Amino acid sequence: EAQVTQNPRYLITVTGKKLTVTCSQNMNHEYMSWYRQDPGLGLRQIYYSMNVEVTDKGDVPEGYKVSRKEKRNFPLILESPSPNQTSLYFCASSLKAGIDGYTFGSGTRLTVV
């Protein structure tokens, strides 16, 4: 089944404890992106990747890192999480950026206390 897999689905962590949210797609998509969704603010792009080893900042990149060493994987790293990073996170992919629609992962609900 063609899908984007995110893990974990739920995570509660403490301020400052490094964490990684994994994202993997099995559709050979070139483009991958991370979003966070907050009430009233909609989906905001954190980072995106046009292809392997090509990543760039989105609208709200502060406090996040990403890497794209393989085409299928695009992990999101929070080096030192803070409570304002409590949010619902989605990974998305598409065959070609901006032309095709996105396939989203099921989301990761992160709480930083």
Next chain:
Amino acid sequence: RKEVEQDPGPFNVPEGATVAFNCTYSNSASQSFFWYRQDCRKEPKLLMSVYSSGNEDGRFTAQLNRASQYISLLIRDSKLSDSATYLCVVRPPGGYQKVTFGTGTKLQVIP
């Protein structure tokens, strides 16, 4: 002015009704347009792309009005299962790497 704006709703409509949502965008040179559906706390799912000539998929019709800079989604014969938040998505000019999501319009179909 926001890049993409939607009426947040909620739109409460009876089963069987026809309902329409609009989404306005600020950049007249915007390119690709999409409608997504998002159920509560779940991932957005692509509903349909919006073409210049308009397109229809069953009970759903999407249209683009470039002159007035909005896209629309029409749902006919609403079902209870149509209850969700509908997000419009716009790709501005200048690159393929970024799209902008609207904050969504909530639809509640009532029995």
